[in-house]
Amino acid sequence: MITAQHIYDYLACPHRVYLNAHEDPAKKRPLSQFLDLLFSRGTLYEKRIIESLDCRSPEGLTKQDRSKSTLDLMRSGEAFIYQGVLIAGDEQGIPDLLKKISTPSKLGKHAYIPIDIKSGKGYESNSDNAVNKTYAIQLAFYARLLQAVQGVYPQQAIVINVDGEEISFDPNDFKEKLEEILPHIRALVTGQERDCPALIQKCTLCGWYDLCLERLKASSDVTLVAGLGRGSKQALNGAGIQKVEDVTALDGRQVNIKGVKEKRARTWSRQAQVYLSEDIEILSRTPIPTAPTRIYFDFEDDPLQDLIYLYGFLIVRPDGSSEYTDIWCDNHEGEPQAFLQFLELCRSLAKQDYRVYHYSKHEKTVIDRLAKKYAAAHVRPLKKFQSKMVDLQKQVTSHVVLPVLSYGLKPVSKFVGFQYSDADPGGSQSIAWFEEYQKDPGRNGELKQRILTYNREDCEATKVVHDWLTNTCHRKK
Numbered sequence: 316m317i318t319a320q321h322i323y324d325y326l327a328c329p330h331r332v333y334l335n336a337h338e339d340p341a342k343k344r345p346l347s348q349f350l351d352l353l354f355s356r357g358t359l360y361e362k363r364i365i366e367s368l369d370c371r372s373p374e375g376l377t378k379q380d381r382s383k384s385t386l387d388l389m390r391s392g393e394a395f396i397y398q399g400v401l402i403a404g405d406e407q408g409i410p411d412l413l414k415k416i417s418t419p420s421k422l423g424k425h426a427y428i429p430i431d432i433k434s435g436k437g438y439e440s441n442s443d444n445a446v447n448k449t450y451a452i453q454l455a456f457y458a459r460l461l462q463a464v465q466g467v468y469p470q471q472a473i474v475i476n477v478d479g480e481e482i483s484f485d486p487n488d489f490k491e492k493l494e495e496i497l498p499h500i501r502a503l504v505t506g507q508e509r510d511c512p513a514l515i516q517k518c519t520l521c522g523w524y525d526l527c528l529e530r531l532k533a534s535s536d537v538t539l540v541a542g543l544g545r546g547s548k549q550a551l552n553g554a555g556i557q558k559v560e561d562v563t564a565l566d567g568r569q570v571n572i573k574g575v576k577e578k579r580a581r582t583w584s585r586q587a588q589v590y591l592s593e594d595i596e597i598l599s600r601t602p603i604p605t606a607p608t609r610i611y612f613d614f615e616d617d618p619l620q621d622l623i624y625l626y627g628f629l630i631v632r633p634d635g636s637s638e639y640t641d642i643w644c645d646n647h648e649g650e651p652q653a654f655l656q657f658l659e660l661c662r663s664l665a666k667q668d669y670r671v672y673h674y675s676k677h678e679k680t681v682i683d684r685l686a687k688k689y690a691a692a693h694v695r696p697l698k699k700f701q702s703k704m705v706d707l708q709k710q711v712t713s714h715v716v717l718p719v720l721s722y723g724l725k726p727v728s729k730f731v732g733f734q735y736s737d738a739d740p741g742g743s744q745s746i747a748w749f750e751e752y753q754k755d756p757g758r759n760g761e762l763k764q765r766i767l768t769y770n771r772e773d774c775e776a777t778k779v780v781h782d783w784l785t786n787t788c789h790r791k792k
């Protein structure tokens with residue numbers, strides 16, 4: 316049976332659909348604490364929404380029985396049906412809700428539209444009005460099944476997001492994409508097609524990561540070249556470039572591959588050469604902005620709650636002494652106070668000559684957002700702090716090429732010799748600890764300590780990368 320989960324997996328990575336269907340499940344890592352959290356949070360939220368509605372659920376032990384029961388409920392005109400089972404041919408969908416509307420159909424004077432309840436924002440990232448494409452395609456799948464069951468294609472589908480907002484859209488807009496991917500999903504599930512792994516950002520949270528990485532390394536796959544994703548892999552493979560070794564040859568060659576610009580090809584080629592040689596290449600010796608006082612800055616935020624719960628600073632004074640300091644809040648009620656403390660810190664620095672180093676653009680984006688939220692964009696010490704921020708990730712990628720699989724803080728700091736106390740540190744792990752901590756802050760002080768240690772180590776790692784980069788690029792050749 317093809318389900319909405321297949322669509323979700325396919326849109327994340329087609330290879331995942333193949334492995335889920337054909338690989339030994341014992342080779343899959345268990346669900347991470349973070350994904351587990353996402354799942355239970357989603358279930359809890361769904362329950363809350365459902366409790367506020369007058370819904371009926373289908374009965375029966377098997378999916379077939381429940382699909383018959385769903386059809387009975389639809390025929391009798393229930394206003395809302397919770398987890399109705401829709402089956403047509405080899406496709407099966409269980410939308411969170413079916414909502415009755417007054418459109419004539421095979422059922423009588425009414426029909427149904429599909430609704431999914433999501434514990435996230437429900438929009439495409441960086442957009443406040445475009446519905447999340449993955450959710451929309453899943454709902455278009457339910458719309459397709461509804462058409463088979465009630466004879467009418469719904470002209471509306473809804474995502475209820477974490478704020479209780481109803482994001483309404485026309486599933487027709489996603490029909491074409493759905494119809495394009497369904498035959499591939501079916502072929503992957505039946506084994507008629509087999510997809511190969513490709514190293515992408517989503518891999519680190521995927522249960523098949525260890526297995527895929529092992530296979531990618533064994534085949535010297537082109538996606539081991541940092542920055543070369545699945546789309547580019549397809550373009551390169553189509554041109555006969557299969558291995559990292561082949562990517563090195565793109566240097567200086569007239570690149571005639573559709574969708575691949577020459578400048579990009581040269582960047583990949585350089586990255587591939589460095590990856591294979593395990594050496595580094597220096598691209599620039601331009602000085603990195605510095606100041607007598609250096610601040611290494613890192614946020615911990617929980618995107619599931621849209622909450623910044625920790626600002627961490629490692630402050631290195633002109634005499635070389637250093638100190639880690641933090642600003643913490645337990646929940647949304649504490650966020651304004653935490654921001655005030657942050658403004659206080661900016662004021663205490665106002666007369667100093669300092670620079671703030673952070674890794675990735677996230678910190679800058681969040682400060683801009685907080686300044687807007689708390690109408691503080693005009694506060695001069697804050698403006699000064701913002702003007703002193705240096706994105707070290709940008710400095711790394713413009714100064715050196717490293718034999719790493721990605722230019723995230725963890726792999727880069729590990730390459731330059733930094734060691735985290737946790738064997739597998741990650742921001743999503745910290746979010747899982749934070750959510751556990753929130754259940755009982757009085758008793759969970761140990762978890763808070765773990766998060767602080769994790770954040771302090773991120774600040775230290777940023778400093779180690781900065782020091783290494785400065786020494787490497789500015790030592791005498």
Ligand code: SF4
Nearest residue numbers: 328512513518521527
């Ligand atoms: S680890 Fe990456 S390539 Fe492998 S199945 Fe997961 S997402 Fe796909």
